[in-house]
Amino acid sequence: MKYFFALLLLFASPVLPQELSPDALVRNITQEVISVVKQDKEIQSGNSRRIAELVDSKVLPHFNFMRMTQLAVAVNWRKATPEQQKLLTQEFRTLLVRTYSSALSMYRDQLIEIKPLRARADDTEVTVRSEVKQRGAQLVTIDYDMEKTTSGWKVFDVKVGGVSLITTYKEEFANQIRESGLDGLIKTLTGKNRQAEGRVRT
């Protein structure tokens, strides 16, 4: 019995998820999040604080927002001061989390299938593919680009139906920076986040 609890403790330890293969990681998180959403009537009715809590605790630790921001800002990243980089990452993260949360609140009875990973064992960057199926609608593919870091596998891009988050924002960011510089982009991002803050307060 003592061993049983020791084993239980081992499996419950927070170190374990980082040892998981990337597809198993995505599968676990998806299952966990979906089971919470399915039970939580408040999340289903769009209680944004509850959703934000869920996303904060279960999903965010597995994203590398710094890398995402860096990729989206592209060549201009090197021109940004550390302070600007910090602000950009922070505001971009807020924007992405809000979008993700609102997508999550629309979850109903879709079936999410994480495909087995096709990669070599020594790969440090992989794509985990998944399919979202719903009755009366065409399936949507969601692909997660992930990288191996010292603290486990982290997502650095998400492609929905082949549309890359990073590629799409790259163009938006480049336009903003061309027109009003890095500070202009930060201002636009902050403004958009403030505007939505009335509805979504974490």
Added chain:
Amino acid sequence: MVVAMLALAGCATSGNPRDPLEPINRAVFSFNDGFDNIIAKPLAEGYRNVVPSFARTGATNFFANLEDLWIAINDLIQGKPRAALDDWTRFFLNTTLGVFGLFDIASDLGLEKRNEDFGQTLGRWGVGSGPYLVLPFLGSSTLRDALSRGFVDSKADFVIQHRDVPERNSLFVLRTINLRANLLEASRIVEEAALDKYTFTRDAYLQHRQNLVYDGNPPKDDRASSDAPEDRDAPVAEAPSAVDSVFSGIPETGLPAALAGMTIPPQQR
């Protein structure tokens, strides 16, 4: 903030090489957006509030079923006989057991709905997409896709070709409102995510079409798997196949794309 957004919308020159007609496109885009806000979206919301979910699913399935024959033909022209057979089977099953397509029985049996049209077929055979276009009422397109849609797809469209005019028009309106209703969530997410709705929509559309042309495996992704369809679900780690190396780094032009049409198996199933 509103002023900032307006100023943003006013700046039309970003110089994206795939969008040489940006100023005109932006004008049409804001016209469409206005039409959507005043007419299409409210209609779709009303439709969703009034019509029960099973009836909306039935309508979606019915119209989707009519498309499956044309999708099967496109599969064939793209050199994907297996996909063509699947889609023909879909049409047969759903039209008979599924009561004129009201029920999507085929999906329950594992034959997932595909997305094909003549624009994708041309893309598969190496025809570039041409400049990005925003069509009045219809929205995002490209020169290739707009011509395909107008001159080829529409000829194979059972609703547009229906002879009885009042019936045709009612079906057309129902299909359009039902489609818009299905996109209500997606459009809300775009509102939340986009800094500039125009560029966001454009870049998402272009990526999405490219992805459809290559059935989920556009050539830029060097990790994209191009083995036999049966292998896709195999849980083994393996080295890239010879086909992968053919595609890695080759731009979307001429022969490689035509080759892709014959060698890349259907992936989005």
